[in-house]
Amino acid sequence: xxxxxxxxxxxxxxIYRLNLINSITGYxxxxxxxxxxxDQINNVAxxxxxxxxxxxxxxxxxxxxxxxxxxxxxxxxxxxxxxTLNQISESQIKSAHQTSAKYSRETSEFSETGLExxxxxxxxxxxxxxxxxQIGCKYINEYNLKENNTILMIGGIESIxxxxxxxxxxxxxxxxxxxxxxxxxxxxYSLPKLIERFSYARP
Amino acid sequence: xxxxxxxxxxxxxxIYRLNLINSITGYxxxxxxxxxxxDQINNVAxxxxxxxxxxxxxxxxxxxxxxxxxxxxxxxxxxxxxxTLNQISESQIKSAHQTSAKYSRETSEFSETGLExxxxxxxxxxxxxxxxxQIGCKYINEYNLKENNTILMIGGIESIxxxxxxxxxxxxxxxxxxxxxxxxxxxxYSLPKLIERFSYARP
Numbered sequence: 044x045x046x047x048x049x050x051x052x053x054x055x056x057x058i059y060r061l062n063l064i065n066s067i068t069g070y071x072x073x074x075x076x077x078x079x080x081x082d083q084i085n086n087v088a089x090x091x092x093x094x095x096x097x098x099x100x101x102x103x104x105x106x107x108x109x110x111x112x113x114x115x116x117x118x119x120x121x122x123x124x125x126x127t128l129n130q131i132s133e134s135q136i137k138s139a140h141q142t143s144a145k146y147s148r149e150t151s152e153f154s155e156t157g158l159e160x161x162x163x164x165x166x167x168x169x170x171x172x173x174x175x176x177q178i179g180c181k182y183i184n185e186y187n188l189k190e191n192n193t194i195l196m197i198g199g200i201e202s203i204x205x206x207x208x209x210x211x212x213x214x215x216x217x218x219x220x221x222x223x224x225x226x227x228x229x230x231x232y233s234l235p236k237l238i239e240r241f242s243y244a245r246p
Numbered sequence: 247x248x249x250x251x252x253x254x255x256x257x258x259x260x261i262y263r264l265n266l267i268n269s270i271t272g273y274x275x276x277x278x279x280x281x282x283x284x285d286q287i288n289n290v291a292x293x294x295x296x297x298x299x300x301x302x303x304x305x306x307x308x309x310x311x312x313x314x315x316x317x318x319x320x321x322x323x324x325x326x327x328x329x330t331l332n333q334i335s336e337s338q339i340k341s342a343h344q345t346s347a348k349y350s351r352e353t354s355e356f357s358e359t360g361l362e363x364x365x366x367x368x369x370x371x372x373x374x375x376x377x378x379x380q381i382g383c384k385y386i387n388e389y390n391l392k393e394n395n396t397i398l399m400i401g402g403i404e405s406i407x408x409x410x411x412x413x414x415x416x417x418x419x420x421x422x423x424x425x426x427x428x429x430x431x432x433x434x435y436s437l438p439k440l441i442e443r444f445s446y447a448r449p
Contacts, residue, residue: 044380044407044408044409044410045407045408045409045410045413046405046406046407047405047406047407047408048367048404048405049403049404049405052304052403052406055417057302058416058417059416059417060301060302060304060417061301061417062414062416062417062418062419063301063406063408063417063418063419064298064300064301064304064403065298065301066417066418066419066420066421067331067333067379067381067406067408067419068275068277068296068297068298068306068331068381069275069276069277069296069333069379069421069426069428070273070274070275070276070421070426070427070428070438071273071275071297071298072271072272072273072274073272073273074271074272091298092297092298093271093272094271094274094295094297094309095267095268095271095274095294095295096309096391096393096394096396097267097311097393097394097396098263098264098266098267098268099260099263100393100394101255101263101267102393102394103271104309104391106297106299106307108300128270128271130270130272133441136441136442136444137444140444140447141447142447143447144447144448144449145448145449146449150449155449164251176270176272177247178270178271183393184392184393186389186391186398188299188307188389188398188400189387190299190300190303190305190386190387190400191299191300191303191305193299193300195389195391195398197391197393200252200255200267201251201252202249202250202251202252203249203250203255203266203270204247204248204249204250205247205248205250205266205270206247206248207247207248210248211265213261213262213265214258214261214262214263214264214265214266214269215265215266215269215430215431215432215433215434216265216266216269216270216430216431217269217430217434218269218272218273218430218434218436219430219436223272223273224273224441225272225273225428225438227418227419227420227421227422227438227440227443228418228419228443229418230418230443230444230445230446231418231420231421231440231442231443231444232440232441232442232443232444233421233422233438233439233440233441234438234439234441235273235428235430235436235437235438235439236436236437236438236439237430237434237435237436238336238339238427238435238436238437239339239434239435240430240431240433240434240435241339241340241343241433241434241435242433243433244343244344244345244346244347245347245348246347246348246349246353246358
């Protein structure tokens with residue numbers, strides 16, 4: 044095993060530390076977050092920090108780094124109160140990664156990356172067409188994490204669209220049936236295959 | 247696409263909703279969190295909510311559900327100030343899932359599940375032996391999320407151990423070289439394979 048102590052971590056080059064610390068917590072969810080800039084421009088950006096917060100009420104969270112990335116997603120969510128989460132399938136990874144480029148606020152990442160949008164129901168934010176799972180969310184709250192000036196955004200789930208092939212009888216969604224990817228570090232895209240589904244564990 | 251609106255979500259059976267909402271945000275990291283109960287008993291439990299919070303300072307977060315799961319991990323972290331994160335490899339999934347059973351506080355999940363522990367450096371918490379990535383963390387802070395009474399725990403990374411086979415020259419850790427798994431929903435364990443690593447995206 045290669046060991047890094049706190050002094051080693053502090054002495055690393057910025058890029059080495061970014062790669063290392065972003066990888067070691069394991070695989071991350073791969074979501075495209077869709078928001079509206081105005082009635083003409085729709086924004087979409089890849090996020091690897093989306094987490095499940097609870098099922099009842101159905102809540103999700105994600106982390107925003109306000110000082111290091113453009114804050115279009117944040118500003119748009121505050122303006123319209125809605126955003127969408129869209130799972131990324133294998134065929135979309137190149138376009139999804141390209142959304143992380145620093146486009147101007149007046150540019151739609153949809154037109155730049157070849158992803159397509161669609162509007163559904165009462166969600167005032169664009170969904171990513173052909174994503175195998177789409178979730179419409181309403182802005183609920185945010186927490187400022189003072190340790191590193193990041194923001195935990197909290198959204199409530201308003202509507203869910205799931206490709207029927209993925210949806211099992213007990214509500215479990217089998218992600219590998221939609222070739223949904225996971226993120227390794229900052230820039231690696233991986234395709235998981237189910238090994239096993241266990242039953243509820245008892246002592 | 248199968249559609250669920252907010253009324254459908256509210257009307258679901260508890261199990262159906264748990265399975266669905268836990269699956270749709272995508273793949274989740276699979277970490278064993280190690281803590282000390284006292285000098286005799288070491289605790290270990292599987293968590294799917296560990297996220298990267300930042301690289302400089304190196305910070306991680308995870309979500310605790312205080313009202314629905316035993317709080318041994320939380321109590322132990324408060325008592326000793328330390329915990330470990332340990333990536334789960336394919337050969338460990340059965341033992342890892344078994345740690346989610348509700349054992350009493352006087353029982354060590356290590357002796358019940360066949361996982362082995364080891365102590366290293368100045369971290370006052372057990373690491374999981376044979377885990378391909380081990381991280382020693384110090385308790386930093388916590389945030390109560392009032393929306394559903396969960397807790398975001400924040401830890402600072404004190405030391406990192408990575409199997410050398412996984413560690414690339416630029417600090418990126420290639421997780422599939424350690425057969426590290428990802429979690430699908432509450433109880434599905436998946437094995438990812440790298441598709442592609444992209445370079446920094448530019449407009």
